[in-house]
Amino acid sequence: MIFCKTTEYALRIMSYMAMNEKKLYSANNIYENLRIPFRYLRKQLTILSKSGLIFSVQGKNGGYRLSKNLSEISLLDIIHAAGDNQIYNECFFGFQSCAFKKKCALHYKWEVVIESINNVLISTTLEELKKTGTPDCISKNSLIFTKNK
Amino acid sequence: MIFCKTTEYALRIMSYMAMNEKKLYSANNIYENLRIPFRYLRKQLTILSKSGLIFSVQGKNGGYRLSKNLSEISLLDIIHAAGDNQIYNECFFGFQSCAFKKKCALHYKWEVVIESINNVLISTTLEELKKTGTPDCISKNSLIFTKNK
DNA sequence: TTTAAATAATACCTGGAGGTATCATTTATG
């Protein structure tokens, strides 16, 4: 699945919030739509707030709102904001670095894969996602995971 | 890093053993070259044996040997043999399946990435790896991780 | 000014991946 759950959650949340960049989304609202375990969701939202990609408004009628333009938030930004510092290493076998001139059969093949991943993550912004309306898809999909608060 | 450690270990082990398909490799030999934590390595070797990709010879001078032709062992085979049942899901957000006609902006973009991963895993066999001599690279690289038995 | 609805902080619980430790079994060889 490539991303860890927490990162996936962050991607879902941010994509959902991209629906309406002006709106203040409460944790409750997000929970109702994404069905991410409530208390964990709350925790992640504060983490995302601290990252600066969104900001929070406390008190009654509070919530969260994007703090940048959609076009200024890439998927990679979100991944980092979620605290996922995983680097998409280029060695297929997971070695830190290859000290050898002669590369194995996988080296270049895999480099292409890694680059295509990074390319998607860097070049795709929330703006692009909004156009095709992901969040709707997301919220409906998540109804599969029926959980109680 | 895409693969879990255990899977990485399996890939390293099998690639190393592909160097000489006739040879019986002892756990000690593999340890000396790959520096995978010894007892864990032992455990993984028995798992790989049970999977059928390699077989073990017990007793003095025993060890492990590939039980198929190099061309018959793909990277995906190895991953499965290592007990890694992860399916390379096509939904970027990690949803099980998309019940919607209208796909989000990431759907096709990501499908391409996933397919390229699966393509490498399915189409690359140990035969191909042997040609370029990965194992040497692997063994030298692993000396970085100096551990004691 | 009190209350209720929201977020913040903090500490704890849990399962499973990765790693250890110990003992049992197999077998070549002197």
Place this chain on the structure above:
DNA sequence: CATAAATGATACCTCCAGGTATTATTTAAA
């Protein structure tokens, strides 16, 4: 046949991602 060198089986340890629980703080609005 005794020994040493190998693998097999099993049980345990440890850390951390993911998830819970509790209490504190902020603020709109009745």
